Amino acid sequence: MAELGPRAGSPAVHRAARVLSELAAHDEALSVSELSRRLGLPKSSLADLVGVLVHEGMLARDLDARVRLGGRIRLIARGLVGGSPLLEVFARACAEVRELEGRTLVLAVLLDLDAAYLAVRPGARPLPLTLRPGVRLPAWSTGTGRALLSALPHDAVERMHSGWVPESPSGHPFRLRELLDSTALARARGYASNAELGEMALAGTAAVVQGLRGCVAAVGSIVALDEPGRADGDTDAEAVRTLARRLAELIEA
Template sequence: MSDKISANKYAVPALERAHAVLLELSEHRGGMRLTDLSRRLGVNKSSMFCLLKTMESLGWVEKSSDDVYTLGSALAAFGSTFFRGQALIDRFYRTAVETRDRLGETIQLARLEGADVFYLAKLEAPFPVQIASEPGMRFPAHATGLGKALLATLADDEVRKRLSDPLPRLTPATIGTVTELLDELADVRRQGVAFDREEAVIGFRCAAAPVFGPDGRAVAAVSVSMPRHHWEQKRDAAVREIRALAQRLSVNANV
């Protein structure tokens, strides 16, 4: 921790430590105790105590009755403001409602970041089984329809720079090599739509299409996801609707 702080002479060490605490807590959903955070980050217990007390007073962290720290509610407010403040995300929430209602399935928006997709927005389907992905989460791009829709807009050489073998498998259906992925991306380019055939989550399938900005480059992608038993009946409608939604969002799309 001290090496990272000293590397930037303009950095504020307390803020860097607070940032490190938030990252640790985001990776441990069950929470962490002061002693665990102190050991993980190499910060002495008295300094960590003062830091956590300050963060707790700001709502950045919360402490349970058994002294376990978790992320605080203030971060949710920050995240909500950030996501909904983006022009494309705002357009998504206004435009995708009709698509969600016509299909009765979950609609999502994401962008490509390196080898991952970063989820930006989500409109849930009106049924009790919910998809695990949420705004702010990341998934390997090769394992999702959203990711494949976006990777297909890149040249093969760029895809090879971002991904290397072996590709991590999230389910038995996940593509395992870059060669296999490139073959599928060629199909995506021809069809204008990408599919996730239970490659990210067993039991769920999806169709996705890219959203283009004014310069013609893909800035995001939208998808419709549904349980396997809905897929055969709704597949054609899902492809048609998600292509149409992507086209509507591509008008003046900016993120």
């Protein structure tokens, strides 16, 4: 894999970051040989680096010697959700809300102007876009992102989007007034939706997960626009709000 230009700092740190990013982008464990091929790094030096990351708990090694993200990554990720055990209880809460059975469910936080996905519960039906932990999408064009923005003051959202704004993956034009209207509506009704945009042929419905200090994340369902039984953007609204409340209960318990 070609480098994008000179970078400051330790080359080993950059290589470690690339290893972690590559594993975060895939659900399956990978061998050192596969990582070497994907990253364009020498297998011998990569094996030494992987060994250090395993020792530090950043990676875990399976019985067949393949590696995946380790338990320490989850502890670090707690910093993104206010130090709460939100990632640990996400799967449990999803399973408890039976109305969302078969739906793709996501947990996201706001990073700059993006919704960054920390956890994904795949649904029964494949989506046009494969969502994995680590994926970032423009907050203004996604249901989870709009929910996260709705937790901020109106003027803060306006200031954040007064300059450069990330482009929609589907080419939808950004309109500040439409974003402000959508976040105001989300505050009023307790959930957000991007169904009218049809971003990447998907519709997302999301609600804020409240912690002791306010919003810690947003949880949402994502469905294909042509999914059978999807009546409109509000189809999963009450169930998603129930899921957000359940997550709040679990992290405060």
